[in-house]
Amino acid sequence: MEKNVGTKTLRDAKIGQTVKVKKLTGDGPVKRRIMDMGITKGVDIYVRKVAPLGDPVEVTVRGYELSLRKADADMILIG
Template sequence: MTLAEVPIGGECTVVKLTGDGAVKRRIMDMGITRGTRVTVIKVAPLGDPLELAVRGYELSLRKADAATIEVSQ
């Protein structure tokens, strides 16, 4: 399952980052690393971007980038 598939209000744990190069590095710099708990707060009206709660703060992430993050419930 990927982060893009988690429903609103759903919590999950990051298992693996599958992005490449700069995208993967940017996601890691935002605090999304293996073992991190992530909560999907809301999704924009057209489905992109996602608003997430990570490590005590909120951030927005494009759905394409969220699809590169494997998670488990």
């Protein structure tokens, strides 16, 4: 996926940072799966851990812990 200059994704967030979801990119079943996990526009995501090679990313969303692949984290635009 090509990112616009200045656009940050969840993959760019640092450990210990809380970010707000601005938009979900992607389409079809992948976007639906991310939304089914509780990640929707306007929700806060706390970045708990990032694995040594960057995959997966552990986050807290809506009070529960979740692991996301780098590819999925790239689809979540943050602000």
